Amino acid sequence: MKLDQEIPEEVRKLRPRKLRPGQDAERLLAHTCGAEGNPNPSRQRRGLRPKADSINAIRCADCGQVEYLTREDCRCGHYLVGQLQDEHLAWEQDLLQTQERLSAAADRRLRPFRLAMLAGLPFVALPLLYVGFSGAASSFDVLLWMFPGLALFGLGGLVEAKVVARSDVVTKTIANATFEQFLNER
Numbered sequence: 416m417k418l419d420q421e422i423p424e425e426v427r428k429l430r431p432r433k434l435r436p437g438q439d440a441e442r443l444l445a446h447t448c449g450a451e452g453n454p455n456p457s458r459q460r461r462g463l464r465p466k467a468d469s470i471n472a473i474r475c476a477d478c479g480q481v482e483y484l485t486r487e488d489c490r491c492g493h494y495l496v497g498q499l500q501d502e503h504l505a506w507e508q509d510l511l512q513t514q515e516r517l518s519a520a521a522d523r524r525l526r527p528f529r530l531a532m533l534a535g536l537p538f539v540a541l542p543l544l545y546v547g548f549s550g551a552a553s554s555f556d557v558l559l560w561m562f563p564g565l566a567l568f569g570l571g572g573l574v575e576a577k578v579v580a581r582s583d584v585v586t587k588t589i590a591n592a593t594f595e596q597f598l599n600e601r
């Protein structure tokens with residue numbers, strides 16, 4: 416029997432669960448505090464506030480109170496959706512600036528090594544030219560002359576790979592930056 420025949424249609428349609436603190440929290444609230452749209456909500460529900468460090472919480476920029484992330488407006492009337500969008504934009508901007516700063520720093524750090532590699536170029540090129548023009552087979556002297564150039568190239572390449580790897584981490588973070596990640600890191 417084939418594998419896809421054994422698996423029911425619903426299971427194959429399953430997708431990885433996305434982080435939606437809002438919906439789960441709303442469902443929980445509906446269970447503990449009565450159904451949605453209750454005309455006479457209990458005092459407990461109206462007075463309920465999330466913990467300040469919860470992923471489901473946002474601190475109102477206007478009144479300073481902790482409010483549920485799922486609410487569009489704070490209880491003081493401040494527009495929380497707009498505040499969250501502003502925070503998200505600022506977070507993205509911050510990531511981009513970090514990347515620019517890191518790549519500029521990497522360029523600065525790599526400049527002397529690039530110059531050293533440039534300085535090593537004649538050590539490799541001239542012996543090769545000599546071999547080419549004179550027709551001499553690879554003598555030990557020629558290899559000795561090429562050695563400093565090759566060593567400079569090797570060192571420069573190692574340093575460059577190391578510095579580039581560090582700024583790659585930030586570049587990857589930016590490529591994977593999602594709204595959910597922003598909520599997590601907030």
Ligand SMILES: [Zn+2]
Nearest residue numbers: 475478489491
């Ligand atoms: Zn408020």
